[in-house]
Amino acid sequence: MSSQPNTAAPKASPKKKPFFHYGRIEGLKDFSLALPAILFLLLFTYYPLVNSFYLSFTDWNLIKPIKKFVGFDNYTRILTDDRFYHVLKVTFLYTIIDVIVTLVLGLLLALLFNKQSKAYGVMRLFVFMPYYISMVIASIVFIWILNPKYGVLNSFLGTLGINPVQWLNDPKTALFSLIMVSVWKSVGFTMIIFIGGLRSIPLDYYEASSLDGANKFHQFWHITVPLLSPTTLFLVVTSFISSMQVFQSVDIMTGGGPLESTKVMVMWIYQMAFEEFRAGRSSALVVIFFLIIMAFTALQFAVSKKKVHYEG
Amino acid sequence: MKKLWKPALAGALAVSVVSGCGGGSSDGEAAPPAPEDKTPVTIQYWHSHADAQLAGLDYMIKEFNKKYPWITVEPVFQGAYTDLQKKLLAAQAAKEVPAVANVEVSALPNFADSGVFMDLGPYIKRDKVDTNDFSKGMLKAYAYNDKQYGLPLIVSTSVFVYNKTMFDKEGVKPPQTWAEIDEFAKKLTQKNGNETTRYALSVPGWDTWYYDPWVVNGGGSILSADKKTATIDQPDSMKFMKKFKEWKDAGYMHIGYGKGASDVMRQMFYDGKIGMIQHTSALIKMYLENAKFEIGVSFLPGDKTRTSQIGGAGIAVMDLAPQNQKEAAWKFIEFMTSTEHNVKWAEYTGYLPTRKSAIDSEEGKTYFGKYPQYKAVFDNFDNVQPREQHPGYPEFSAFYKEALGKIVLENGEVEPLFKEAAKKMNDVLKDY
Numbered sequence: 195m196s197s198q199p200n201t202a203a204p205k206a207s208p209k210k211k212p213f214f215h216y217g218r219i220e221g222l223k224d225f226s227l228a229l230p231a232i233l234f235l236l237l238f239t240y241y242p243l244v245n246s247f248y249l250s251f252t253d254w255n256l257i258k259p260i261k262k263f264v265g266f267d268n269y270t271r272i273l274t275d276d277r278f279y280h281v282l283k284v285t286f287l288y289t290i291i292d293v294i295v296t297l298v299l300g301l302l303l304a305l306l307f308n309k310q311s312k313a314y315g316v317m318r319l320f321v322f323m324p325y326y327i328s329m330v331i332a333s334i335v336f337i338w339i340l341n342p343k344y345g346v347l348n349s350f351l352g353t354l355g356i357n358p359v360q361w362l363n364d365p366k367t368a369l370f371s372l373i374m375v376s377v378w379k380s381v382g383f384t385m386i387i388f389i390g391g392l393r394s395i396p397l398d399y400y401e402a403s404s405l406d407g408a409n410k411f412h413q414f415w416h417i418t419v420p421l422l423s424p425t426t427l428f429l430v431v432t433s434f435i436s437s438m439q440v441f442q443s444v445d446i447m448t449g450g451g452p453l454e455s456t457k458v459m460v461m462w463i464y465q466m467a468f469e470e471f472r473a474g475r476s477s478a479l480v481v482i483f484f485l486i487i488m489a490f491t492a493l494q495f496a497v498s499k500k501k502v503h504y505e506g
Numbered sequence: 507m508k509k510l511w512k513p514a515l516a517g518a519l520a521v522s523v524v525s526g527c528g529g530g531s532s533d534g535e536a537a538p539p540a541p542e543d544k545t546p547v548t549i550q551y552w553h554s555h556a557d558a559q560l561a562g563l564d565y566m567i568k569e570f571n572k573k574y575p576w577i578t579v580e581p582v583f584q585g586a587y588t589d590l591q592k593k594l595l596a597a598q599a600a601k602e603v604p605a606v607a608n609v610e611v612s613a614l615p616n617f618a619d620s621g622v623f624m625d626l627g628p629y630i631k632r633d634k635v636d637t638n639d640f641s642k643g644m645l646k647a648y649a650y651n652d653k654q655y656g657l658p659l660i661v662s663t664s665v666f667v668y669n670k671t672m673f674d675k676e677g678v679k680p681p682q683t684w685a686e687i688d689e690f691a692k693k694l695t696q697k698n699g700n701e702t703t704r705y706a707l708s709v710p711g712w713d714t715w716y717y718d719p720w721v722v723n724g725g726g727s728i729l730s731a732d733k734k735t736a737t738i739d740q741p742d743s744m745k746f747m748k749k750f751k752e753w754k755d756a757g758y759m760h761i762g763y764g765k766g767a768s769d770v771m772r773q774m775f776y777d778g779k780i781g782m783i784q785h786t787s788a789l790i791k792m793y794l795e796n797a798k799f800e801i802g803v804s805f806l807p808g809d810k811t812r813t814s815q816i817g818g819a820g821i822a823v824m825d826l827a828p829q830n831q832k833e834a835a836w837k838f839i840e841f842m843t844s845t846e847h848n849v850k851w852a853e854y855t856g857y858l859p860t861r862k863s864a865i866d867s868e869e870g871k872t873y874f875g876k877y878p879q880y881k882a883v884f885d886n887f888d889n890v891q892p893r894e895q896h897p898g899y900p901e902f903s904a905f906y907k908e909a910l911g912k913i914v915l916e917n918g919e920v921e922p923l924f925k926e927a928a929k930k931m932n933d934v935l936k937d938y
Contacts, residue, residue, distance in 0.1 A: 256595045257620040337766050344773060363764050365915060452764040453911045468592045470901040471616050 243484075250478035255471040268478035277454070277462070278479075282486075284369065285459045289437040292373050297429055299377065300384025301422075308389050318389075322382035329379065333446035336375050337362065340447075365455035368448055372456055375443055384429055391425030392418070423502040431494055438487055459483050547834045548578040549605035549827075552597075554590045554819060555583065555855070558791075559660075562854025570841050577834045579606075587613070587819060594824075598622050603824040605835040609656055610819050611647050612715075615897045617822075618650035624823040626654045629836045639845065639861050647892035648820040656820035657843040660788070660857040663814040663890045664716050665883060666707070666806065667790060668782035669775070671799035680782060680804035684723075684749060687807060691758035694781045700757075708760040708774070708783045709750065711910050712767050714903045716784055718815055718893065720746035725810035728894045728906075729935075736931035738906050739924045745809070747920045751913055761914045786817055790879055791856035803879040805886045813889045818857055849873050858883060898938055902931040 250268055252261040272278050307318050324332065339346050340361035348358045361371045399417045408416070441460040444450060450457035450465065463483070466476035555563050567579050584590040587610035594617070597603045609617060617623050630637060637645055640658060648656035668680050672694075681690045691706035710716040721728060726743025729736060737743055753759035760780055762771045774780045776797060784806070785793075793801050806814045821842055823835040842851075848864035851857075853873060858880070859865050865884060874881055883890075893899075905927040912918035 255616070255620060257598045257617065257622050259621070341766060341770065343770055362766065363915075447765065449765050451911070452915060453908055468595060469588070471595075471897070472901075 246477040246480050249474055250481050252474045254474045256467065256473040257471075261474070264474070268475040269482070271475060272479055272482065277457075280454065281457050281459055281462050284455070284457055285438060288369060288373060288440060288456075288458055289434060291370075292376050292437045292440075293430060293433050295373065296377050296381050296384050296433060297426070299381050300429070301388050303381065303385040304388030304392055307385065308392050318382075318385070321385055324379045324381075325383045327379070329442040330446060332375060332379055333443045336371075337447055340371055362448055363452060365451075365453045368452060368456045372440075372443055372447060375447070376437070376440065380433070384433070387425060387429055388422070391422045395421045423498075424504055427494070427498045427502050431491060434494065435487060435491065438490075543830070544576045545830070546576050546578065547830050548580060549831050549834045549838065551579050551581045551838070552584045552590060552594065552604045552607040553581055554585065554587050554608050554610075555581075555660075559855040562851055565854065566842060566847060566851060569847060570838060573841065574834075574837055577837065579838060594622070598824075598826065601826060603826045605827040605831040606821060606823055606838055608659065608819040609648075609822045611816055611893050612899055614648060614655060614820070614822075615650050615895050615899070618653070618655045619897050621825055623655040624825040624827075624832060626657070626823070626836070626839075629840075630654060633840065635840060639863050640843075641860065641862070641887050641890060643816055643888065643890045643892055644860055647816045647895075648822070650895060656822035657839055658816075658818075658860045659821040659839075659842055660818040660855055661816060661860050661890075662786045662788040662818040662857055663816055663883060664719065664784055664806065665787050665790070665814065666782050666784050666804045667775070667793050668802045668804060669778065669780075669797075669799050670802035672778060672781055673802065674800075678781075680802065681807045682804075683807050683812075684809040687749075687753065687758075691753060691756070695756075695758050697757055702757040702760075704778070705760040705774075705780045706758045706782065707753075708762065708771050708780045710768065710771065710784060711761040711763040711907075711914050712765070714907050715815060715817055715893070717746065717750075717910070719806055719813055719891070720750075722813055722815075722891070723806070723809045723811050724749075728903075729896065733896055733938075734935060736902070736928040736935065738931065739921075739928035742810075744920055744924050747910065747913065747924065750910075751920055754914070761910075763911050763914050787858060787880070787883055788818065788856050790877075794877075794879065801879060803882045805882050805889075811889075812886070813891045814886065815893050816890050862887075896938070898934050902934040905930040905934075 249261070251263055251265060253264045253268075254261040303321055307314050307321070338344070340348075342348055342358050342360045342363055345361070347361070352358065360367060362368050395418065399421070400413055403413055403417060439460050440458055441464065444456055444458055444461045445464070448456040450461045459479070460483075463476045463479050466472045466479065553563070563581055567581065570577070570579060582604065584593050587608070590608060591610065591613050594603075594607055598620075609623070614623075629635075637654070644658040644661050645654070648654065648658060666680055673679065676694055678690055678693050681687045687707070694704070694706035695702060696704035709720075718728065721738070721743050724742050724745035726740055726745065727737050728743070750759060750761065754761060760771070760774070762768065771780070771783055771785075775783050775793075778799070782804075787803075790801070790803055806812065821839045823832055823839065825832075827835060841847075843860065845861045845863045845867075848859045848861045849867065849869045852859040859870065859873070864870055865887075874884070894903075896902075906924065909918075909923040909927040912923050913920060
């Protein structure tokens with residue numbers, strides 16, 4: 195289409211359309227229907243976004259009436275602070291392990307449970323169930339499950355002859371304990387999405403390839419994985435963003451400790467603003483963090499252009 | 507929490523609309539004369555009183571209404587102190603504030619510094635409130651830069667709660683000085699090989715409030731007198747930590763650290779696995795009710811000095827509230843902290859009476875007869891000191907808390923860790 199040379203210039207319409215012609219009125223009508231949503235977004239998403247950008251250049255403490263302009267001071271203070279790099283490391287460690295484990299486990303469960311029968315339906319339900327338990331409740335329950343002295347998990351491990359693990363109380367295991375809870379909670383959702391993806395792959399491919407002599411592994415590697423890639427991309431992007439922004443479970447289960455070993459970015463932002471009274475500096479951190487997430491999401495999309503196969 | 511928050515905000519909004527919406531911020535040199543005005547007014551009280559204290563609060567509000575029938579007090583529970591504090595920040599930023607609120611001691615400097623609370627001085631003077639009747643330390647805890655921003659409402663201090671049954675059986679007495687701890691601990695600790703099965707004592711590591719008095723009692727301090735530099739790395743300030751490490755390494759001492767550590771300590775104490783625990787006096791009542799053994803209470807052992815620090819919360823008036831609400835709010839906090847109901851309030855809440863006149867009254871004597879455990883606290887009434895007052899405290903205290911954590915969890919060395927903490931603290935202090 196575009197290769198076709200546009201020889202004849204579009205004829206200028208002899209009569210000018212009236213200002214409120216049909217198309218424009220329709221357009222305005224469409225716009226007016228979208229208006230409430232747009233206003234909502236403007237007020238509750240974009241205004242805070244722009245405002246936190248503004249606050250990041252001030253020394254505001256949330257309660258002082260005066261916001262003193264401090265230029266890039268907040269940014270330089272954060273970028274020269276060792277804690278920033280520590281927190282970044284913790285956040286990425288959490289995110290990478292969480293995303294990989296959830297996706298791999300979710301895919302395996304999806305392959306296992308992708309059968310049409312009542313029994314499998316019930317099993318899927320059990321795997322999915324944690325997803326609709328509130329994170330706050332799950333966290334409170336897990337604090338007790340993981341309690342080193344009185345917890346169910348350690349007493350279970352004890353019967354297997356394994357020494358008590360300190361879980362949330364040890365800087366070495368705290369982050370993994372948090373990841374464990376996160377995986378437990380979200381793997382069911384990943385599984386369901388993967389099952390949806392698996393079912394949208396036409397069976398013809400499998401039939402044709404098995405006629406050509408492909409075994410199960412070949413089929414999985416050359417048909418399932420490539421054709422599942424749009425689903426995988428979706429899950430990688432959404433779980434990457436949500437893992438980067440993990441907060442509730444950290445706040446309730448560890449508060450960022452012990453010894454800062456689970457201090458993720460949002461936790462730090464929150465503590466800085468509401469416990470240390472540094473709203474300005476924490477806004478700067480918000481902006482930096484926003485840019486980091488945006489950059490990584492862009493990177494994921496760029497990579498996906500090469501690797502994701504859309505069918506048809 | 508969220509559910510409570512919304513109606514609360516709506517309520518605050520409604521109140522301010524009804525009362526004509528206004529900021530009337532007073533410059534506060536002289537209090538307005540006591541108005542004869544008895545037009546009905548509604549004030550909101552944002553508090554952190556846990557379930558166990560609500561009966562007491564109901565009682566107090568009923569009594570208050572008998573005295574001031576035209577003032578309606580709406581109590582709104584806003585969660586723990588830290589939650590309440592965050593909501594107050596938000597309310598202040600939105601300029602929709604309650605009239606009265608609780609304030610936790612360590613948060614006072616920040617709020618006072620930013621003009622969130624009303625200076626009570628002029629009102630105290632106008633109504634001739636005898637502030638000398640409060641313990642000096644308690645009153646000072648709610649003053650900042652020589653202005654009184656709040657009055658002590660629920661006051662606690664950390665004490666050692668001990669298993670008296672166990673102590674009597676083993677023939678030990680709670681140590682009164684640091685020097686006595688070694689012998690005491692040796693007697694009480696039980697070991698199975700290298701593993702301690704019963705600790706002699708436990709000090710909470712999860713909150714600096716518990717070991718700040720140890721710093722002071724060792725002869726040290728957290729900040730220099732001019733509050734410009736950290737002194738936590740001075741020999742006297744680190745003395746307690748070296749002792750803690752000694753006792754911990756010997757298997758005498760248990761130090762809980764991190765979230766959930768409080769529950770563990772409590773449970774170990776109930777199970778007889780710890781002989782004596784440092785905890786807030788506010789929980790003495792809970793221990794009395796739940797332990798299957800006899801409970802004793804002892805004041806913190808001393809070294810160079812023997813003090814403990816004030817905890818709990820005060821009650822303050824929000825400066826942004828409209829004038830008629832402020833007047834009502836002042837009447838409310840004066841009532842809440844008055845001698846008249848002081849002992850009753852203490853009994854209901856499990857916190858300490860704050861008025862000397864109340865303690866000396868007949869009612870006070872009955873109270874001590876009923877709860878002899880509180881005697882240990884009141885014999886040291888004037889040794890209850892305010893906390894380190896600095897707007898940066900929530901931020902910089904995290905550094906020496908972390909140093910203690912590294913010593914407890916990773917067996918770190920005291921001196922290098924405390925030196926590092928002091929360095930980080932100094933970076934923060936530069937901002938003030």
